[in-house]
Amino acid sequence: MLRIEGLTKRYQNRTAIDHISFHVPTGSVVGFLGPNGAGKTTTLRIIAGALGPDAGSVTIDSVSITEHPLVAKAKIGFMPEHVPLYPEMRVVEFLRFRAELKKVTAKDRNNAVLRAMSEAQVDDVQNVRIETLSKGYRQRVGLADALVGDPPLLLLDEPTASLDPNQIREVRSLIRKLAKNRTILLSTHVLTEVEAVCDRAVLISRGKIVADGPIAEVTSRYEAGSFRLRVRGESLRVQEILSNAPRVTQVQVSPQAGDICTVCVTFSSDFDRELEHLVAALVADGIGISEVRPEQSRLEHVFSELTREEAP
Amino acid sequence: MTGFWPLLKRELWAYFVTPLGWVALTVFLLLQGWHFALVVDHVAAQSAQAGQQTEMSLVSGFFGSTVFLYLILFLLIPPLTMRTFAEERRQGTIDLLLTAPVTNAAMVGAKYCGALIVYLSWWIPTVLYLGIAKQVTAIDWQVVASCYLGVALVGAAYIALGVLASALSRNVFSALLSTVLVVLGLFLFGAVELVTKEGAILHKAARYASIWAHMSELSLGVIDTRRLVFYGSLSLLSLFLTTQVVAAWRRT
The missing domain is CATH 3.40.50.300 (P-loop containing nucleotide triphosphate hydrolases)
Structure with a gap:
């Protein structure tokens, strides 16, 4: 057309x-x-x-x-x-x-x-x-x-x-x-x-x-993304587990009330499989997970990756 | 000229549904009525002194002997043409025309003809003045026809210049101002014949372009083809340049 x-x-x-x-x-x-x-x-x-x-x-x-x-x-x-x-x-x-x-x-x-x-x-x-x-x-x-x-x-x-x-x-x-x-x-x-x-x-x-x-x-083509997790457990331990996971490029832990904290984790690529492993590792360590949601959509991630050098 | 008719209809619609069109018509008729009354007074006083009536003086006085005719044109033609393109560009509605299956010539032609038709419609009620005058004096309708041809020619050229100024302007105020300057400049250039020696090139050029001299001739019933060529050329050249300006918008 x-x-x-x-x-x-x-x-x-x-x-x-x-x-x-x-x-x-x-x-x-x-x-x-x-x-x-x-x-x-x-x-x-x-x-x-x-x-x-x-x-x-x-x-x-x-x-x-x-x-x-x-x-x-x-x-x-x-x-x-x-x-x-x-x-x-x-x-x-x-x-x-x-x-x-x-x-x-x-x-x-x-x-x-x-x-x-x-x-x-x-x-x-x-x-x-x-x-x-x-x-x-x-x-x-x-x-x-x-x-x-x-x-x-x-x-x-x-x-x-x-x-x-x-x-x-x-x-x-x-x-x-x-x-x-x-x-x-x-x-x-x-x-x-x-x-x-x-x-x-x-x-x-x-x-x-x-x-x-x-x-x-x-x-x-640009498999990568960020997720926000709401977890119950000791924040330093959460940080340690996530930081040691493969393909994780960034971890930000924000403690909330009591032993609840929110975590933003960014993967470099192939995050579907890695996310599964990471959730399993946290649960195996006795850390409770109440929410896992994408921080940004996949297209949004591709968009920010490809247009990063755009004028301010 | 694809798209000419719908655009012309829209132009006329816009002139006659907005208050500006009716205000302009009212101002025009008030000023022309006042101008005609002045001429009648003057001719009546002259006739009383000379003991005879000169019906040619009434028509030539109205159409060619006073500066009021031109002042009214300077006052009202620029507001008539200032919106044609400048307003469309300011509002962004020019995109409606540029993306429609319409040629540049149709766009310019419709804008021009719309303004010209409105201008000519302003003059229609003035025929009544002459009809009234006919009750007391003889009127030569052939002379009247040549006078109306004159105001049509002058208006056609001024409007074409105004449309060009509007196409070159980003806002209506600069369109208004540039049209006033151009038509006033043209008028003043014609007046140069009064201050230059007869036979000089400048005198000849000024006389050729003198609207006052042209209207004086036409108000005596003299139709000189050089005047038709002058106003026709001025109008066509302005419209041609306007189509080039519109074409340039698509390039930049």
């Missing part, structure tokens, strides 16, 4: 994206991950046709965005990070305008707008002026705009940025619904979002792709 080859963009002396290549297969939901300033938004703006590349190509269904921009753009629904809307328009007026701009025929326009409003769940505010809507609703109107005309490819740039937890849940649920019959490239730096809705992940750091593939494959 979407193929990017050697894409490069420079801003004066700074290279925002540097010969990046990846593809998004039809029907998949791909998370485009990276820290702030890594080049995600620049990449998405080039794919959407708002910005021209200095080198490389973007094709959507084999149509080049630079050679046939009008045809290619008709295949894309783009929701930028800061959803731009005309505040003085009502939701339905805005979507009708967008539908006409996207060349939806007069006969189909009304249905296209109703369908987009229903999918993005904004039909209850269709006659409300955009300037009076909450941020959550504005995000949804932006999503409805991306959906108008039923484009096969959706580009969503930080769709849950600055939303409250309830709104984030709602937008994620919407994306999951949309993913059933569309190809989606979801740009974000919220890793739980990618783990929740994506099949694949493309990681970008300092303008270069540093990982690309199914999430399980990406995380398996």
Whole structure:
């Protein structure tokens, strides 16, 4: 569906994206991950046709965005990070305008707008002026705009940025619904979002792709992680057992009330098996364990490993 | 010109649903009404002195003999055009246009035509002034038509300059200020003909670009094709440059 080859963009002396290549297969939901300033938004703006590349190509269904921009753009629904809307328009007026701009025929326009409003769940505010809507609703109107005309490819740039937890849940649920019959490239730096809705992940750091593939494959390449344990026992003994275990790179013990302490333990690799051994060793030493939980998700660990040298 | 019509409709909608559009129309009609009353007073006083009526003076006075016509244009055209691109860039809504299947020419054309249609609509009620004047004096409607052609030409060129200034500006205030400076500069350059020797190159150049001289000619019913070429070229050149500015946004 979407193929990017050697894409490069420079801003004066700074290279925002540097010969990046990846593809998004039809029907998949791909998370485009990276820290702030890594080049995600620049990449998405080039794919959407708002910005021209200095080198490389973007094709959507084999149509080049630079050679046939009008045809290619008709295949894309783009929701930028800061959803731009005309505040003085009502939701339905805005979507009708967008539908006409996207060349939806007069006969189909009304249905296209109703369908987009229903999918993005904004039909209850269709006659409300955009300037009076909450941020959550504005995000949804932006999503409805991306959906108008039923484009096969959706580009969503930080769709849950600055939303409250309830709104984030709602937008994620919407994306999951949309993913059933569309190809989606979801740009974000919220890793739980990618783990929740994506099949694949493309990681970008300092303008270069540093990982690309199914999430399980990406995380398996960087087997390492941290766990937090809540244990009952003498803290020095806990520290001794953990520090002597193989592949443990760091141990932090924080004594709590009584003989309870919490421990943060970090493994270098292959932590599934080592964690089992470590738990068994603690139990064998008479130390009680009431909780074991990952300190960070595997993807989160991969993300921090691969983007560690990112600018402050 | 893919995308021209929906954009033009949106532009016109935006002008007529926001208070700014109606405030501008009201100010324009109040100022033009006051200007017309001054001209009528002046012509009536002249006629009383000379003992005869000069119906050409009324039309030429309104369209070509006073500075008020231009002052009103300087006052109202910059606010009309300042928002066209600068506001879209400030709000970020320019991305809606850049990512839609719309050509640069359609985008610029729709913004320009929207402002031009609004400007021309301001002039429609002024026909009533001449209709009222017709009750007391004879009006040559062919001269009137050439006068309206003149205000359309001047407006078309000023609006094209304003749209270009808006595309080059990051905010509406700098768009407003730069448009005022450009149109005022153009007007003052034309006025240089009054202070230079006839036959001098500067005098010729200033006369060729003098809006006051052009409107004086047109208010007498004289349509010189050089004026059509001047305003047509100025408008087209400004619009061409605006499309280049829009194309440059996609590159940077």
